[in-house]
Amino acid sequence: MEKVITRNWGKPGSATIDGAIANGGYKAAEKAVKELDSKTIIETVKASGLRGRGGAGFPTGLKWSFVPQDTGKPIYLCVNADESEPGTFKDRFIMENDPHMLVEGVIIASKALNCHHAFIYIRGEFFQQTKIVKQAVKEAYAKGFLGKGIFGSDYELKVTVHNGFGAYICGEETGLINSLEGKKGQPRIKPPFPAVSGLYNCPTVVNNVESLCAVPWIINNGADAYKKTGTEKSPGTKLFSVSGHVNRPGVYEIPLGLPLTTFINDPAWAGGIWKGRKLKACIPGGSSVPVLTAPQCEGVNLDYESLAAAGTMLGSGGMIVMDETTDMVHMLKILAHFYAHESCGQCTPCRTGTHWAYEVMSRIDAGEGRMEDLDLLIRIADGMAGQTICVLADALAMPIKSFVPKFRAEFEAKIKRKAA
Amino acid sequence: MSDALFSDETLRQMKSAIEEYPSRASAILPVLQLAQKEKGWISPETIRFASELVGVPESRVVECVTFYTMFNQQPVGKYEINVCTNISCALVGGEEIYGHFCKKLGLKNNETTKDGLFTVRHVECLASCGSGPMALVNDEYIEHLTTEKVDQLIEEWRRKG
Numbered sequence: 001m002e003k004v005i006t007r008n009w010g011k012p013g014s015a016t017i018d019g020a021i022a023n024g025g026y027k028a029a030e031k032a033v034k035e036l037d038s039k040t041i042i043e044t045v046k047a048s049g050l051r052g053r054g055g056a057g058f059p060t061g062l063k064w065s066f067v068p069q070d071t072g073k074p075i076y077l078c079v080n081a082d083e084s085e086p087g088t089f090k091d092r093f094i095m096e097n098d099p100h101m102l103v104e105g106v107i108i109a110s111k112a113l114n115c116h117h118a119f120i121y122i123r124g125e126f127f128q129q130t131k132i133v134k135q136a137v138k139e140a141y142a143k144g145f146l147g148k149g150i151f152g153s154d155y156e157l158k159v160t161v162h163n164g165f166g167a168y169i170c171g172e173e174t175g176l177i178n179s180l181e182g183k184k185g186q187p188r189i190k191p192p193f194p195a196v197s198g199l200y201n202c203p204t205v206v207n208n209v210e211s212l213c214a215v216p217w218i219i220n221n222g223a224d225a226y227k228k229t230g231t232e233k234s235p236g237t238k239l240f241s242v243s244g245h246v247n248r249p250g251v252y253e254i255p256l257g258l259p260l261t262t263f264i265n266d267p268a269w270a271g272g273i274w275k276g277r278k279l280k281a282c283i284p285g286g287s288s289v290p291v292l293t294a295p296q297c298e299g300v301n302l303d304y305e306s307l308a309a310a311g312t313m314l315g316s317g318g319m320i321v322m323d324e325t326t327d328m329v330h331m332l333k334i335l336a337h338f339y340a341h342e343s344c345g346q347c348t349p350c351r352t353g354t355h356w357a358y359e360v361m362s363r364i365d366a367g368e369g370r371m372e373d374l375d376l377l378i379r380i381a382d383g384m385a386g387q388t389i390c391v392l393a394d395a396l397a398m399p400i401k402s403f404v405p406k407f408r409a410e411f412e413a414k415i416k417r418k419a420a
Numbered sequence: 421m422s423d424a425l426f427s428d429e430t431l432r433q434m435k436s437a438i439e440e441y442p443s444r445a446s447a448i449l450p451v452l453q454l455a456q457k458e459k460g461w462i463s464p465e466t467i468r469f470a471s472e473l474v475g476v477p478e479s480r481v482v483e484c485v486t487f488y489t490m491f492n493q494q495p496v497g498k499y500e501i502n503v504c505t506n507i508s509c510a511l512v513g514g515e516e517i518y519g520h521f522c523k524k525l526g527l528k529n530n531e532t533t534k535d536g537l538f539t540v541r542h543v544e545c546l547a548s549c550g551s552g553p554m555a556l557v558n559d560e561y562i563e564h565l566t567t568e569k570v571d572q573l574i575e576e577w578r579r580k581g
Binding site: 085117124128160164166167181183242335338341342 | 440441442443445446447448449450452453474476480483484487488489490491502505506507508510511512543544545546547548549550551552556559560561
């Protein structure tokens, strides 16, 4: 498999602009700016089958094609670098190892969209990564790759690096837009979709870091070359960040469609379950997607369709692996706390549902639960899912509705232990 | 508006941040971040200052200060220790590390030592899931923590003062 995103990681100076240029960086941006028109870039990305790597998996080229070009308003590109989904740390590695690949992706996407001001929204906790990206942007301006007349053309692009400051919900695209406008990062009701009315009520595209970083390779090598890796409906490569009870936690680029158990056990990737233990459960795509039991992991491939068929999602590729000693009740309590803490409070089913679920989980975990709490948790989850402006409520409903039935005996045992 | 509230350099950076956006209101977060970097927390005076500088009502600034959890609404210690206790860190001992920090410093969540040196908090995921247990201390990630490493760090920070 030819690496698309991680090909320069570990090479000397790869985070500097001279290192990036030496590694072939900015060739695709120059080509896009000087030789390609907007339609050609969008059609190429569409033909590649690239899907958004932030979680939803929406086709990137299609998203770009929704932007109206005739409104007379400016068009904005927002890069979603607000990486906050538990288990997910891939965009952080991209920004640390190859920030110029991101800047190059921003230039190409902006040209495709006819955008002249792009924003890179980085979570506030990423102090060091922000420094790295700001330096990369500064270097790109100095080389004439950003600003006025880039690459000697008449195209102009301004890039602003913006920090969030501790709010998971700003990773939701309309929450991010509100935050960029200097408001609470509360998601907006859709429609209107950002493509039509986003930042400052202008046409806006929000793309994940990893999605944009795949674009230079696609422009350099063509859509067909990109489709040679992966599966028919999930082409290309994907970064998976793996954490928890494995021997080699970290970020790995894999061909989409790789068997899940191969990824967990292969010495080249996660390297097997730590301490010689057995696999108990795996959350394949970030904390909000349904958990799989060890038997359910068998025969599942890491692509959008295969994981959906297994009743879960590829999400952000933030894989959390749990060994046979894991207390699943306690883990669900931790997740319930997270979503209760991060609910923006705008929608009642989410605001009260996440907190209610956390309270119920707390008493079960403390050994003070009642058997009827298990059905209550499912009812709370049912009352949350699909009932709110954004999917944060679903992001807790899905873990509840997978953890409780799949590990029900463990929940019951904790309740019975106190009763006994 | 009292420009004397902040140093010339911070003021320059605040004004430069405003220039980055088509709307002044977009600069609320960067202005407050620069204010917190200099003062350590967001006081009522800072809220008034930011609202005038950016040109929005104070209530709008307060909304942001209370919504974004990294803004300190009261003075904090010189070392702000934010320990991740979310799922990936918890799987490898994050909760024990948080408990150890609290025990060693005699603090509960979000409390500050009387000498003003340390504030401890448990925080949600910091995207360091593969290198837990970890903590964000001021602006640096400290990863692969053990109780021994925590003891050494506290000793070192006390020595530095």
